[in-house]
Structure formats: structure tokens, C-alpha cells
Amino acid sequence: MVTSDGRARAFTVWFTGLSGAGKTTISRIVVGRLKERGLEVEPLDGDVIRTHLSAGLGFSKEDRDANVRRIGWVCELLNRHDVVAVVAAISPYREVRDEVRERIGSFVEVYLEAPVELLAQRDPKGLYRKAQAGELSGFSGVDDPYEPPLHAEVTCHTDGRETPEQSAARVVATLEELGYLPPASTPDGEAAYTADEESEVTDRLRDLGYL
């Protein structure tokens, strides 16, 4: 939330969705946007987390839940020290996501929605092909469930209906709407001018040749 001096208090943005849905791409854009606003931001990418914090964990339901809880715990620590956490992780199970949401409080869930058939077709890392061929097991959306959020703050349609830039812009707009970020531009209700003032300043600009 925005404090009285106009600065934002830290929060967690959690991107969830199937492999290849655009979590890393869109979350990176959002991280950039938040940094531009002067916030301290830490990106937490699922793939990176699994090589460090969650090394040794596998892809059973228990291990996946443990992974999500660990990421959530790091988010809590970061937020406590005024650092915004931006998570990009498949995090397929609804219950543990909700558990983490509960613990963190200032939590914005972003669901990247795209049909698994389309993702399997795109498959830039070749993972769907391997999973379908049985070379990978426990793959979300193929032979392991993915439970979409029921109440995500933002749902982005990454099936080609919107560009990553547009999706990121919607996430930032939602953060503004929810009061996590000071509004970038003022909605009509709290304009910088009354109608009379605006017309006076407009006249001045016109006399200066600026219109």
C-alpha cells in the first residue's frame, strides 16, 4: 500500500501458469517497470530457485508444495525489508498458493492463461515434446495437474491475444488500482486542474506558442 509520503510499501507479485506461458518474459518486464518507479525489486524465477534454494527437490506434489512454501518464505523476508518480490514459478497447486497468499498478505497473483495445446505447439525448450514422449514425468499440464487460480488479481491471455508488453502494463495498472503503487497518471476525478484553471493555463500555453 502507499504510505503517507507517497512511497509504496513492499508486496509480492506472483506469476503462475504452465511452462512456456510467458512467466519469465512478462515478469522481467514488470520488474523493469517497478525499478523505473524507484522501487527495490527482487525477481525470483522458478528455474533459478530450483538450482539453489530448492536444489534436491523433485516434482512430486510434496516437493512442489515445499518449493512454493520456500519461495513464499523468501518473499516474506524481502517484503519485510521493503523489497518487492516478483515470482515467476509454475506453482501448479491452488491450495499451497493460497496458503502463501495468506502468509504474505500483500500478494498479487497473476495468472498467465494459455491453452496447453498451444504451448505444446510453441514448445521453445522442447519440454512438452519430451513429456509427451514420456521422457519427462510429472510435467504440469501433461501428466500432472495444473490448477488455475479462482481469484487471481490479474489474468493475462498469453495465447497471442495480448503482447507481453500489454500484459505487463495490465499488471502495473492493477498494482496502481489496488494501491500498491502510486498512480502514474491521475484519474479524471483528482485532476491537477479545475476546468477554469485548465482553460487559464491552456490560454497561457497558447500565447507562448506551445499548442
Next chain:
Amino acid sequence: MKFLKRARPPAGGSPRALVVALDGVPYTYMRRLFEAGEMPNMRAITERGELAQMDTSMPNVSSVAWASFMTGANPGKHNIYGFLDRRPGTRRTYIPTSRDLRAPTILEILSAAGKRVFSMNVPVTYPPRPVNGTVIGCFLSPNLEKASPTPEVFRTLEAIGYQVDADPWLARHNKADFLPHLVEVFEARMEATRHFWRQERWDFFMTHIMETDRLHHFFWEEMENEDPRYAEAFLAFYRRVDEALGELRSWADDDTTLVVLSDHGFCSIRQEVHVNTWLAQNGYLRYATNEPKTLADIDPTSIAYSLDPGRIYLNVRGREADGHIEPGEAYDRTRSELATALAGMTDPENGAPMVRRVATREELYSGSAYEAAPDLVLDMHDGYDAKGPFGKPDLCFKGDALVGMHTTPDALLSVSDLPLLGRRPNIMDVVPTILERVGLPVPEQMDGRSLLRTAAAHA
């Protein structure tokens, strides 16, 4: 000597910055004055450093340039593209203010670091945003009370006779009367500068002189032509500015970095160019009414429209109200055709080319406010002043009130004790330089780079 310096009690202590903004003062004109033996105080200031020619923002109007200065970032991040913009998805226009500024300014960055800051009259600081110190709003403030952050500051300014801006209406109707008025506004601005400087030991203090820009808009051509009515008064104004610079210089102790900068150059107007008239004459813009006055009056079938100065927007589907140009291939093709056509604009009087360069949004901008950027921006040849009114019958206009226009590559910069900048500065580099001077890290979102580091790298 080092020992003596250390042994001396700290003169108030930590490094601080005193920034003097001279709106619209061209580097080349300052050099001319130096060569004529004028501006002794400004010369003394630059002798402790260097007088450098500086690049500014595109477009080169003050709101964009000073926003780029204050944030150290490009318009794609700070979201100020001109004195007028349109609400996304509508044909409603608005005047961008500090509420639209998306990037943190040096005032906020220093405030967060516990520094005390003061700024007066810097575009775009209306409405004043909360800081650790005092911000007095710029000429976009509708009145003095609204420019003031507190009733106390308002009363102080009122007692001084401070005015938000000189009255441009007077300049248009009576040039002779405008000059003494301009001097009066300048003197009150200096008096307020003195008052607030004495108030406490600020870590960052910035005063903005707008009067030079106003002098140029209404008298530049007369100065160039050595018009006997105004040329002497023009020079007298500069002499007065130099006296003020001498006073400001005397305030700067060893711990103070004194920065003097402007935000663009100036030249005489040969023609005001009504870009929307060109678009209409060439089939790119259609009006829905017989007497079009605003953006709301354009027909949805239009391909493009322009806002001052030389910002061109394509009527893109999903972005503009009733936009019909499909993003992607159709957009690229249309924009490239339009850019080629615009580049060929000529002066109807003598056939001279009017456009130096047509820049695309991706060449100029990047960041979270990129979506709001114009699709093309015209860089005009000196003398051709791109304007944004709708429905003007003639492509070009030459009046006798407004005689000076902004130029892009001719702003000036002087930073005390900063010789040999090593590379050509951009207005976005100044705040990173100041941050380094006062010992604070340069936030990574800034596009500008400290000129000190460059100087060191070139040493």
C-alpha cells in the same frame, strides 16, 4: 595544504548542490556574449569548470526537457512528451503535470536519502509533490496559491511579489510594456531565491529562471536583427542575469557544486508550420466538423494527427479512439510512407526543406510509458517551428509577436570543478552527475550517466 583543509572545521559539512536553470539560453549565444566581453560572472563560473554544449530531449520543449533532467530518464520512462497529451483511447487532451510524471525525480531520491531539498519554478513540478523540503510549482501552476506547497510559503511569496510566470498575453499585445514586466518577474524570482537560500543549509537547491525563455520567444529576432527598439534592452536583461549569477556564485562554498544549465537553444522563426494542415492537405487527416479546433474534431477515418511540436500519432486500432490502423505490418507500412512524405515538406515560399529528420518512437524512447509515445517526431530545420493547432487554413504562418523558437542541439551546461567532460553531455546526464557529487548512487533506472565518471575514465 591538505592538512589545513582537513583541520578546518567543516563549513556546514556534507557536499551539496546549487543548481541554476536558465531556461532556453543557447550555448552558442553564451559563447557570443563571452567573445563580446559580456557575462563576466558566468565566465568566472565556467572558468572553474567548462562551458559545454549539451543535447536535450526530443521534443525540445521545456516540460519534456526538464522532466528528463529531473528524472535522469527518457520520456519513455517519465511519461512527459509535451505540453499537451491525450488520454489513452480517447480524443480528450490534457496538460501533463507532476501527477503524470512516472519516474522519481532527484528531489524524491534525495528526500528518501534524508537530504533537504528545495526547488522553485522547475517544469514539471506542479502540483508540488511531497518531499523532504520545499517545492514551489512551475509556470503550469494556475495561480500562486496552487504553486505553493503550504499557506506559509504562499504568504512569503505573495509578500515578495513573486509571480508564477510573466504574462505572455501582454507580450502579444504590447511588446514594449512586456519588457519591464519581465524584469519585474525576474527580480521577484531572485528575491524569493535569496529568501529560501537563507532559510537553511539545503543539500540540494535549485532555482529556475524562465524569463530568459520568454525574452527569447518574443525578442530573439529583434536581437538578431539589432532592432534599435529592443536590442539594447535584450542585452541589458542578460547583464542583469549575469549580476544575479555573480550573486549565486558567491553563495557556493567549497562544499557546493554549482551547476548552471539550460534546456534548449533558440533561433528566429522563419515560419510557424501547422503540421495538421499539412496532414489534412495530403490526405492523412480529415475533420468531422467545419470549424475544427481540437483533437475531438477529427474524423475517425483519419490516418494521423499531430500535437505540438511535431509529434505525430497514427490512428492505431486499440490505442486511439476509433483507431483503424492495424498494429503490425499495416502500421509499419503506413508509418514509413508517412515518414517519407513528412521528410519532404518544403517551405511554400521558397521550396526550402523544412524537416531535418523524422524520428520514430523506438529510436527515441523506451520504458513503461512507451505506449503513450508519439509514433513519429519531427526534428525541424532552424527557423521552421512545428505547431499543433487544428483547422488552420494555411500551412505556414509568420507573425510578429512570437519570433523565437527552440532548437535541439544547443543547450548549455557548466558544472563547477568539472573540466573536460570527455563526451558530449545530454540533459539526462546532469542529475546522475549531481548524485555522484553528493555521494549517492545513481539509480539503475536512469538513462543518463554521470559526467564525472566519464571525466575520470578519460583522465
